[in-house]
Amino acid sequence: MASSPYHAAVGVAVLSFLLAAPAAEAGAPTASPSATYSLEDACKKTGPHYDLCMATLSADRSAKPSDTVGLARVAILAVQKNASETATYLSSIYNDDSIENKTLQLQQCLEDCSERYEAAVEQLTDATLALDMGAYAEAMALVAAGQAEVKLCQRGFKAVPEHRNILTLRNREVDQLCSIAFTITNLISASPSAEE
Numbered sequence: 551m552a553s554s555p556y557h558a559a560v561g562v563a564v565l566s567f568l569l570a571a572p573a574a575e576a577g578a579p580t581a582s583p584s585a586t587y588s589l590e591d592a593c594k595k596t597g598p599h600y601d602l603c604m605a606t607l608s609a610d611r612s613a614k615p616s617d618t619v620g621l622a623r624v625a626i627l628a629v630q631k632n633a634s635e636t637a638t639y640l641s642s643i644y645n646d647d648s649i650e651n652k653t654l655q656l657q658q659c660l661e662d663c664s665e666r667y668e669a670a671v672e673q674l675t676d677a678t679l680a681l682d683m684g685a686y687a688e689a690m691a692l693v694a695a696g697q698a699e700v701k702l703c704q705r706g707f708k709a710v711p712e713h714r715n716i717l718t719l720r721n722r723e724v725d726q727l728c729s730i731a732f733t734i735t736n737l738i739s740a741s742p743s744a745e746e
Contacts, residue, residue: 586616586617586618587616587618587621587734587737588616589604589607589608589613589621590604592607592618592621592734592737593607593730595733595734595737596729596730596733596734597733599726599729599730599733602723602726602727602730603625603730603734606624606625606628606727606730607621607624607625607628607730610624610627610628612624618734618737618738619681619738621734622681622686622689622731622734622735622737622738623678623681623682625727625730625731625734625735626674626677626678626681626689626693626731626735627678628727628731629674629693629696629724629727629728629730629731630671630674630675630677630678632720632723632724632727633667633670633671633674633696633700633724634667634671636667636717636720636721636724637664637667637668637671639720640660640663640664640667640717641664643660643716644657644660644661644664653710655709655710656710656713659706659707659709659710659713662703662706663703663706663707663717666699666700666702666703667699667700667703669696669699670695670696670697670699670700670724671696673692673693673695673696673699674692674693674696676692677689677690677692677693677696677731677735680692681735686735686738689735690732690735690736693728693731693732693735694728694732696728697724697725697728697729697732700721700724700725700728701721701725703717703721704717704718704721704722704725
């Protein structure tokens, strides 16, 4: 399943933009080199996603209470897991013959989304590696690129109105988890000690 040149160009453009954008733009919070955030304080920074942030990150006890980098890692791993589960779900519905009105257009949309989720999982895996290496801006860019894939997947379902909500809830949750991971990683990315 190969991506179209358009999709590849969009992905490259998004990633290039994000890698070039300074972390301090768009009102990015700045953190002192020793700044740490508790789980609750970090989740408060995610705004409307506070409850999902608390539920997701408190379920994993691998990060110490005031370890912002550890919280960012847990957030990225959570969205990676969720995206991977959605990719598996996509495979199951692509092969499900019981779906009514399964048109070629729907099959193409499912295939496109499957490719997008595979790319998102790969980008999120790379984001975890970047975070572990202290490349926080790169980790943020990779999370944002994965989030863009999910949004493009959801947008693709506009072409199949009778099935447009088939992935809406899953896409929304992955999108929100990406926002959480991005926000928490951003708490450490602007730190002078975090810059490469």
